[in-house]
Amino acid sequence: MKYVLILGDGMADYPVPQLNNKTPLQYAKKPNIDFLAKNAEVGMVKTVPDDLSPGSDVANLSVMGFDPKKYYTGRSPLEAVSMGLELSDTDVALRCNLVTLSDEEDYSNKTMIDYSSDEISSAEAKELIEAVNASFKNDNFCFYPGISYRHCLIWSNGLTGLKLTPPHDISGKKIADYLPKGENNKPLLDMMVKSYDILKDHPVNKARIAKGLRPANSIWLWGEGKRPSLPRFDEKYGIKGSVISAVDLIKGIGILAGLKNIEVEGATGNIHTNFLGKAQAALKELESGQDFVYLHVEAPDECGHRNEIENKVKSIELIDEQIVGTLLKGLEKYDDYRIMILPDHPTPLSLMTHTSEPVPFLMYQKSRPKDTGVESYSEEQAKTTGVYFAEGYKLMDYFLKG
Known part of the structure; x- marks a missing residue:
């Protein structure tokens, strides 16, 4: 079994007047993601506990399967680890x-x-x-x-x-x-x-x-x-994995968890990132023997922070076309695989910052398609299924272990 998690940072949003009162996820043309949603388990997950700030650090720890209440010690030490900096206990x-x-x-x-x-x-x-x-x-x-x-x-x-x-x-x-x-x-x-x-x-x-x-x-x-201590991902889940991101924060979480960090030329963390190169790198990792890839895309979050409405929609469409479309073709040769797609948190264009509301997820398995009545992937559609994970860090267990 091969596993791919595609995280569109900050994709979730509120209805936007300029988008006919639709969210960017509702408005964007994303045929590949919507195909998966029609055949996947879809629901909502709360990635940020109520007593923690809705940073990408907290939310991605949660999505990666680590309880942020237990393991979160601050954002910057995660980035420092990615930069190769050695932190003492007093740093x-x-x-x-x-x-x-x-x-x-x-x-x-x-x-x-x-x-x-x-x-x-x-x-x-x-x-x-x-x-x-x-x-x-x-x-x-x-x-x-x-x-x-x-x-x-x-x-x-x-x-x-x-x-x-x-x-x-x-x-x-x-x-x-x-x-x-x-x-x-x-x-x-x-x-x-x-x-x-x-x-x-x-x-x-x-x-x-x-x-x-x-x-x-x-x-x-x-x-x-200060430097946190995370369990190794392979010891926790029994599979080997890689992380692909342009952002030091995500790389740092992966490195601390024992995931292989993959550098992609042209990965920038914004709308001009190498979307296609990230998908190709993920397929290469799976072909080389890795079981799991955590593919993180920062672009929707950056667009949310900058109130760039058209670019936020465009970033979702590029994720659909160049990442999801490429992965679906490349994964077809495997007998079975699972894909999960979700944001880490909302980054509403109207607020230009993160919020703590639950976010929509989809979970697709090639050999076990599901019809949950969902026609597309969006915040409102995901709410209709009644599937809800109140503790976000438990979603990874469900994805990998069923």
């Missing part, structure tokens, strides 16, 4: 975004213009993070460059429980109410404030402005945590 990792802030003189009066600095290139970002590190590196703090706008700060003997705000939650808002507060956060706030003066006139940003691109003129620190 705290923090996500460091390169963001675009407005140009008011007082830092606290600035507005969050863009949490991704126009999705700055990794090469440009590396220069900026190196400049930040040259100014702030000491026995306690060290910055490490990552991909695009996503980077890492390691704080030796650092603190947790800091109540830091993700920058994608405050797009278009004044940052004053969301800055790090309290004595424990003072070193972090000081670096954020000083980073503006370091970055605003950096040659990389001058060149970006000349090209009509937004400058990455500040760092933004959030998502702190």
Whole structure:
């Protein structure tokens, strides 16, 4: 038996007036996914416990079969692991975004213009993070460059429980109410404030402005945590697996769980990612002897955060055509296989951030098609079946073990 889980990050949504009051999943043309839905078990699953924030970290831990109440220690250590950083028991990792802030003189009066600095290139970002590190590196703090706008700060003997705000939650808002507060956060706030003066006139940003691109003129620190300890996926489920994602967070969860991390050329984490290459890589992994592939696509989430209605629909259609369509053809040679498709959480276009509501899933098996009366894959159709998993981490057990 071969197993493929396709996770469209943030695909679930609310009805959108510009889409005839349909959700992007309802509006998108997705014949392959809808074919599966008509022949699959379909239902709803709550991936985010009520007492945890609806981050992709919590939700993907849940989808991958790990109870986030037990294993979640913070977002950034998962990303740090993916970047190859070694964390001691006393190290705290923090996500460091390169963001675009407005140009008011007082830092606290600035507005969050863009949490991704126009999705700055990794090469440009590396220069900026190196400049930040040259100014702030000491026995306690060290910055490490990552991909695009996503980077890492390691704080030796650092603190947790800091109540830091993700920058994608405050797009278009004044940052004053969301800055790090309290004595424990003072070193972090000081670096954020000083980073503006370091970055605003950096040659990389001058060149970006000349090209009509937004400058990455500040760092933004959030998502702190310590290294978690996860059970190995192969020991938990008795199968060998791989993870395919452009996002360090997902790679980190996979690595900690003992899954093989697969790099795909052109995988960017946005609407321009290599959809087809991800599907081809998944098939290659299965052909090489792997039993399970966790294929993660970030694009719908990024479009939700940026209120890009057309692109969110387009990202779902590309997942259907280039990923699901390719996989269905490639998997046909196997006697049996199972596919599961779901989001990790909703990222409503109207809110431009994550929410905790249950999300729709479909679970298809080649040898055991089911007729549950569902005509297409969407939030509303999934609710009609009455199938509901209140604890999201139990869905993986059901998928793999039946």
